[in-house]
Amino acid sequence: MKFTAATLALLASASYAYADQTPEDCSALRDTVFDGGYVTSARVLSPEGLPQYCEVRATALPAISIEVRLPLSGWNGKFYQAGCGGFCGILGRADSGQSWVNAMRPGLERGYATATSDSGHHGLSVTEATWAQDNPDAERDWGWRSIGETNRVAQVMIDAFYGTASSGAIFQGCSTGGRMAHVAAQRYPEMFDGIISGAPAMDYTGLVGTAMSWVLQANTAEDGSQILGPDEAAKIGAAVLEQCDGTDGAEDGVIADPRACKVDYSSLELTDEQLDTLVKWREGPRNAAGEQLYPGGIPEGSEPFWWLWLTGNAEGAGKLVSGFANGFTRHMAFAEDPGTDYSPLSFDFEADPARMATAVSVYNGDSPDLSAFRAAGGKMIVYHGWADSIVTPYKTVEWYEQAAEAAGGEAALNETVKLFMIPGLDHCGILPGPDGVNWSSLDPMGPLEAWLADGTVPASIMAK
Structure with a gap:
């Protein structure tokens, strides 16, 4: 979703009904007064490749840090809000890289006023969850309130800067940002005209509590050692590709749909313990009665990405599943936080899913009832990679x-919601797939804008 200089120049030269603003108008926003919060800074920035904009930093009480970006010229009259990834906690983190995922940049490039937040706390990394220890207010803000407060504060700034309210609004997020997108559609059904939800971690308790604990327990031997590592991932991935690549009629290095993939691993040099772990990973979490606790498991074709999410690599990088599962079960999952002495290796698949009932009501956005959002005329694009091994795609398909x-x-x-399942795509397209597919291969904004403008239902979200 990166625009060329020529495209940006065309956007800047287009005729809009909104007057240009000055640096003095930006500075004046420091004195904006609004209920339940305050402005901390306002300054003009002129980054390379982006329109000049007024950056406003504000706090919505008690502790939601918000950034609003207001183009000085060429405002299209609309608003674009971005979600955040993991446990969030780092304001505007997505805009420090090149990806458009969870970033404000795609909106700003197209002339939108944009905003995002840290979801209500400061963290040193997106896997840090100590902020939630014995802190239900922070959990509430992360769960849902920061979405509405970011929108509210941004609208105050838009009105103060341009002298008018925005005429439309879009939300975009992936992973936790995708969860936020679903929460927005359900808790704030009239707030956004269009929503883009990628790889949505919509059932956080089932995913990060139950499923990730299952993944860790299945891959931990009695002596505490790791059963499947990067070497085994490479062997497994090679077998999957050899046996399943052609099931879709094309041998292109990509598994089109892992549900059609049946693999015989008997020829691989894997121990019984390693094969048992692999079976558990493929099946997904179950209780003692064999009942599925979270839909599906880790899909075939995701093996090239296991080092980042599941196994780590030879240099000790990756294996983020451990950080997320530890942080969530220790500080966020239960009504009484067990703290740092707890380990997801102790997660009880008989009793602990029910113990997360309070967290379900605060965090989750997996209700299939979108009637209020649909009645409001909202449009929603959902996308998920078939090769996503951390937020497995089967939950999205079930939803x-x-x-x-x-x-x-x-x-x-x-008429309201379109789902696009992308073969070979890693979680949010972070790592490039075997055929190079990643976040840059996708452009959901263009189809969503067309859908909202003239009713053209999206047929694809692949970038052209």
Whole structure:
């Protein structure tokens, strides 16, 4: 979703009904007064490749840090809000890189006023969760309130800067940002005209509490050592590709749909313990009665990305599943936080899922009932990579099927919601796939804008 200099120049020269603003107008925002918060700074920035904009930093009480970016010229009259990844806690983190995922940049490039937040706390990394220890207010802000407060404060700044309210609004997020997108559609059904949800971690308790604990327990031997590592991941991935690449009719290095992939691992040099772990990873978490606790497991075709999410690599990098599962179960999952002495290796699949009932009501956005959002005329694009091994895609497919049933059929749902499953795509397209597919291969903004403007239902979100 990166624009060329020529495209940006065309946007800047387009005729809008909104007057240009000055640096003095930006500085004046420091004195903006609003309920439940305050402005901390306002300054003009002129980054290379982006329109000049007024950056406003504000706090929504008690502790939600918000950044609003207001283009000085060429404002299109609309608003664009971005989510955040992991446990968040780092304001504007996504805009420090090149990806458009969870970033404000795509909106700013297209003339939107934009905003994001840290979701209500400061963290040293997106896997740090100590902020939530015995802090239900912070958990509430992370769960849902920061979405509404970011929007509220941004609208105050838009009105103060341009002298008018925005005429439309879009939300974009992936992973936790995707969870936020679903929460927005359910808790704030009239707030956003369009929503982009990528790899949505919509059932945080089921995913980060139950499923990630399952992954860690299955891959930990009695002596505490790791059972499957990067070497085994490479062997498994090679077997998957050899046996399943052609199931879609094309041998292109990509598994089109892992549900059609049946692999015989008997020829691999894997121990019984390693094979048992692999079976558990593929099946996903179950209780003693064999009941599925979270849909599906780790998909075939995701093995090239296991080092980052599941196994680590030879240099000791990656294996982020451990950080997320530890932080969540210690500080966020239960009504009474067990703290740092707890380990997801102790997670009880019989009792602990029910112990997360309070967290379900605060964090999760997996309800298939989108009736209020649909009645408000909202449009929603959901996308997920078939090769996502950390937020496995089967939950998204299940949610979509349930949402279609609740809407009266897939055709009725598609008037409002479209799902795109992307073969070979890593989680949020962070790592490039075997065929090079990553975040830069996607452009959901263009199709969403067309859908909102003239009713053209998206047929694809692949970048052209």
